[in-house]
Amino acid sequence: MSEKELRRSLSVLPIGTVMKLTDLTARQIRYYEEQGLVSPERNEGNRRMYSLNDIDRILEVKDFLSEGLNIADIQAVLAKREAKRKQEQATLAKSISDDEARRLLQDEFLHLGGLSDNDNPFNNPI
DNA sequence: GTTCTGACA
């Protein structure tokens, strides 16, 4: 996870700030959580703490709602997005392992002997 | 002062 993503996922905003940023009431924000649409963390005093990602999601939920979608619809959209996220993550992991395999294969060839760096078939900077 | 849970209209 990049540092940028890390910062966006830090839960540092109390519900009062979220109210101002989203123009929603505390009642509505808590209701979204009750419906599993957002999952803010809790601090030592059981106070909800939201991240910038949470803000984005809340604003999105607000939009969906104003467009006529019901809670179930939004839960479905969010679930689908999560599935896609996991799949892309899996794809990324696979490409990394392929890259690693390529590097290992390259090392193997280099150590096979007699192969100069110029003749290295893996050394082509396209 | 702010937020929390539960409850009622």
Add this chain to the structure above:
DNA sequence: TGTCAGCA
């Protein structure tokens, strides 16, 4: 959803 109670 708004609002009120009673806490922390």
